[in-house]
Amino acid sequence: MVESIVSTGLAIGCIYALIAITYNVMFSxxxxxxxxxxxxxxxxxxxxxxxxxxxxxxxxVGFLLTLAGGAAIGIVTExxxxxxxxxxxxxxLYVLSTLALALMxxxxxxxxxxxxxxxxxxxxxxxxxxxxxxxxLPMLACAVTIVGLELLYRRTLIGHAFLAIAEDNFAARAxxxxxxxxxxxxxxxxxxxxxxxxxxxxxxxxxxxANAPMLTFYGFVPVALGGMGNNRGAVVAGLLLGLFxxxxxxxxxxxxxxxxxFTVFIIVLLARPEGIAGASLPRRV
Amino acid sequence: MDTQATPLxxxxxxxxxxxxxLNAALPFLALLVxxxxxPLFGGGYWGVIATRACIYWVLxxxxxxxxxFGGQIAIGWVALLTLGAYTTSVLVAGNVGPxxxxxxALAIAAVVGAVFGLIVGLPALRLRTFYFAITTLGxxxxxxxxxxAWQSVTGGGVGVAGPVFPHPFASQWGFYYFCFGLAAICTxxxxxxxxxxxxxxxxxxxxxxxxxEASGISKPGLLATVFxxxxxxxxxxxxxxxSLQSYITPDAFTLDLSILFFIAILIGGRGxxxxxxxxxxxxxxxxxxxxxxxxxSTFLYAVLLLVIVSRSPAELPxxxxxxxxxxxxxxxxxFRGPTCSSRCLARPPASAP
Numbered sequence: 001m002v003e004s005i006v007s008t009g010l011a012i013g014c015i016y017a018l019i020a021i022t023y024n025v026m027f028s029x030x031x032x033x034x035x036x037x038x039x040x041x042x043x044x045x046x047x048x049x050x051x052x053x054x055x056x057x058x059x060x061v062g063f064l065l066t067l068a069g070g071a072a073i074g075i076v077t078e079x080x081x082x083x084x085x086x087x088x089x090x091x092x093l094y095v096l097s098t099l100a101l102a103l104m105x106x107x108x109x110x111x112x113x114x115x116x117x118x119x120x121x122x123x124x125x126x127x128x129x130x131x132x133x134x135x136x137l138p139m140l141a142c143a144v145t146i147v148g149l150e151l152l153y154r155r156t157l158i159g160h161a162f163l164a165i166a167e168d169n170f171a172a173r174a175x176x177x178x179x180x181x182x183x184x185x186x187x188x189x190x191x192x193x194x195x196x197x198x199x200x201x202x203x204x205x206x207x208x209x210a211n212a213p214m215l216t217f218y219g220f221v222p223v224a225l226g227g228m229g230n231n232r233g234a235v236v237a238g239l240l241l242g243l244f245x246x247x248x249x250x251x252x253x254x255x256x257x258x259x260x261x262f263t264v265f266i267i268v269l270l271a272r273p274e275g276i277a278g279a280s281l282p283r284r285v
Numbered sequence: 286m287d288t289q290a291t292p293l294x295x296x297x298x299x300x301x302x303x304x305x306x307l308n309a310a311l312p313f314l315a316l317l318v319x320x321x322x323x324p325l326f327g328g329g330y331w332g333v334i335a336t337r338a339c340i341y342w343v344l345x346x347x348x349x350x351x352x353x354f355g356g357q358i359a360i361g362w363v364a365l366l367t368l369g370a371y372t373t374s375v376l377v378a379g380n381v382g383p384x385x386x387x388x389x390a391l392a393i394a395a396v397v398g399a400v401f402g403l404i405v406g407l408p409a410l411r412l413r414t415f416y417f418a419i420t421t422l423g424x425x426x427x428x429x430x431x432x433x434a435w436q437s438v439t440g441g442g443v444g445v446a447g448p449v450f451p452h453p454f455a456s457q458w459g460f461y462y463f464c465f466g467l468a469a470i471c472t473x474x475x476x477x478x479x480x481x482x483x484x485x486x487x488x489x490x491x492x493x494x495x496x497x498e499a500s501g502i503s504k505p506g507l508l509a510t511v512f513x514x515x516x517x518x519x520x521x522x523x524x525x526x527x528s529l530q531s532y533i534t535p536d537a538f539t540l541d542l543s544i545l546f547f548i549a550i551l552i553g554g555r556g557x558x559x560x561x562x563x564x565x566x567x568x569x570x571x572x573x574x575x576x577x578x579x580x581x582s583t584f585l586y587a588v589l590l591l592v593i594v595s596r597s598p599a600e601l602p603x604x605x606x607x608x609x610x611x612x613x614x615x616x617x618x619x620f621r622g623p624t625c626s627s628r629c630l631a632r633p634p635a636s637a638p
Contacts, residue, residue: 033415084595092414095358097594099418103544103587111580213540217423224416254434258427265423266404270411 005246011135011204013242014142015041018197019219020226020234021145022190026077028166028229029186030086032094035102036077038216040070040191042209043105044198045120046113049207053121066199067192074191077101078184102212110209120202134203141200145193146235162186166229218245221265312559313472320465324458332457336529338569339464344522345546345565346471346558347515352547353555354484355511356491357409361421363543364428365516368401369394369523370447370533371432371439377448380438387448391524395517402516403509410505425540432535444534447527464525471518476558478514487511488556541583545569548586551593 022037047069051062081101085093124133152159164172165182173179198205198215205211221241226233241261248257323335344366351359375381376390385393408420432439439445449455454463478484489497490504498504527533549568553560572582 033419081591092358093594095415095418097591099360100587100591100594103540104584104591107541107581107584107587111584213422213426217419217426220419221423255431258430258434262423262427266408266420269408269416269420 001250005250006243007131007135008204009243009246010239011138011201011242012246013239014138015197015201015205015215016218016222016241017142017235017238018138018145018193018200019215020222020238021149021231022194022197023220023223024229024231024234025149025186025190025193026074026082027223029162029183029190030078030082031089031169032082032086032098033220033223033228034077034082034094034098035216036073036081036098036105037190037194038214038219039102039105039212040073040194041198041201041215041219042109042212043073044070044195044200045202045205045207045211046109046118046198046209047195048199048202049118049120050113052123053119059121059123063199066195070191070193070195070198071188072191073105074187074189074194075184077191078187082183082187083180102216106209106212109212113207113209115209117206117208120205120207122203137200137203138197141196142235145196146231149231158182158185218261221261224265225268313476316562317469320469323465324461329457332461333529334570334573336457336461336464337526338566339461339468340522340525340529341546341549341569342468342562342565343464343471343525344519345549345561346468346475347518348546349550349553349558349561350475350478350484350487350511351406351515352550353553353557353561354479354487354491355508356555357406357508358414358418359406359409359421360418360547361405361423361425361540361543362515362519362546363538363540364405364421364425365398365402365519366523366526366542367425367428367432367535367538369398369520370527370530370538371445371523372397372520373524374445374447374527374533375438378445380440380445387450387524387528390448391521394520394524398520398523399513399517402512402514402519406508406512406516409508409512422540425543429535429538432538439535442534442536444532447529447531447533448524449531450528460528464529467521467525472558472562479556479558483507483510541586544583544586544590548590548593551590 019037019041022040023033026032026034026037044066047066048062051057051065052059055062057065077098081097082094085091085097122133123137126133153163161172161177161182162185164175164177165179165186169179198211205215218241219238222234222237225237225241226235245257245261248260320335320339324332327335344362348359348362351357351362372394373387373390376385376393377387378384405421405424409417412420433441435441450460450463453459486497486502486507489500489502490507494504530537545568546565549564550561551564552567553562553564568586572579578585
């Protein structure tokens with residue numbers, strides 16, 4: 001009982017954390033939250049199921065193609081929904097443009113793929129144990145992503161450039177950094193992380209178009225709780241969210257779990273809009 | 286119906302008093318006449334569509350105050366439709382307590398909707414734009430999950446039968462007139478709100494929040510009232526929707542519907558009543574003309590939204606600060622900013638509803 005709560009909760013929490021990191025990577029590159037974050041997670045599951053189960057490609061090929069698909073959607077997001085409205089960031093038009101794009105992708109998936117949840121293939125042909133691959137795959141993906149991002153941001157030149165853009169856009173451009181290309185690269189990276197989340201969690205969430213709004217919301221909760229742009233806060237909050245949700249699900253039922261998560265989300269946002277771990281920003285008046 | 290609704294519009298023209306107000310009222314009167322005479326030339330299926338358009342407008346009229354006038358990006362408003370539909374159906378079916386008469390159930394649904402409208406709307410006092418949008422989206426997600434999970438009351442995935450309103454509103458055209466009457470009343474109410482200092486205060490909050498608050502507008506009180514109203518009419522629309530559908534399942538309330546309302550308001554233009562009204566009718570009727578497009582309608586609405594956002598941002602909520610105004614915003618805030626809102630507010634409160 002406890003075992004199953006912990007393993008399911010941590011696995012789901014890892015998926016939420018990965019979606020939260022997707023939000024953060026896009027946010028630090030452009031100061032824009034994109035509704036396509038959850039859509040990318042949904043696409044990870046759908047594309048994985050499409051390539052591996054329906055088209056019969058090898059797992060490794062299907063995996064790489066899924067990530068490439070995520071990267072492509074990330075770049076499309078930047079070109080179609082983010083770049084046109086960046087000039088007037090203070091009008092917050094990105095809320096509507098990214099929402100529109102997310103809906104288009106979701107609707108297209110519903111029509112062309114299926115409106116019913118489709119099975120996601122088992123990736124490794126090993127015995128179904130107590131601690132199954134559907135649980136440790138999201139955890140592995142989350143760990144790899146965190147370590148990879150840390151290495152990228154700390155050790156590589158392009159990672160430093162990402163940080164520079166995120167810290168001070170104008171200063172970075174004054175130094176001659178190619179802001180637009182770096183932003184596109186960030187969105188491609190975010191797309192890869194989002195698709196990875198959906199792919200790794202495919203066996204739990206199935207390949208289902210309606211996962212998109214669900215992941216968009218539950219993936220944003222860690223961002224709001226952990227502070228925007230703060231990946232470590234997002235991971236901790238994501239894991240806690242997953243554990244809390246599963247525990248409440250098992251112990252008191254699904255209704256209470258959903259309502260409790262939403263209540264906590266609203267209360268935290270009202271009390272500390274910058275997130276529990278976030279630094280409070282002075283408001284410009 | 287004729288005798289009841291026409292004076293409503295007439296009283297508006299009198300209340301405004303200006304000569305141009307008759308011209309402004311003409312489209313509404315024309316719609317009123319068309320709506321009343323509709324059963325004369327509409328077939329059975331068109332009656333269903335016309336009823337649906339009326340129900341959608343009951344919701345959209347309230348949402349219009351939130352989105353078009355208040356500038357809040359409330360994308361998950363379908364949740365309140367769901368809530369109203371389930372509250373009405375469940376109370377009439379007697380799943381909780383004894384079965385209630387439909388009108389009482391509808392009234393209770395309105396109260397529940399108002400309370401939840403307030404709860405969903407409250408974060409808008411502190412949160413802006415994306416945060417608020419995702420809060421409403423989260424609420425929509427959760428209402429659907431609860432409707433699915435709470436099987437003893439909502440019937441889960443199987444659903445629950447919608448209420449049937451007793452005679453004279455039981456027949457198709459009777460029910461149409463019931464919905465049409467409510468839609469007309471909602472139109473009249475929102476027109477009055479928009480023309481009063483209340484509506485101007487809302488616009489001031491949307492356009493220059495700091496200046497508006499500096500001019501003495503209480504943002505919390507104002508937004509709370511709007512969310513109460515909007516939640517109530519959305520829940521009433523839900524009760525009517527459940528009756529029209531005659532059977533409801535959680536599948537009936539997708540986010541697509543929310544987007545339909547939202548885009549109807551956007552293409553109608555912010556700060557207008559007639560525009561969103563026509564937008565709602567258009568978006569309800571349009572898919573009926575092109576049957577192959579029905580499946581793709583939400584996709585097309587999303588494309589439309591993207592085009593509106595990239596092409597003509599001036600039509601959008603929160604984008605009211607035009608580019609020139611944005612450039613001189615610093616000056617406007619210190620010197621000229623409050624003048625608009627203070628002028629708007631300087632009018633005597635006699636015109637309040």
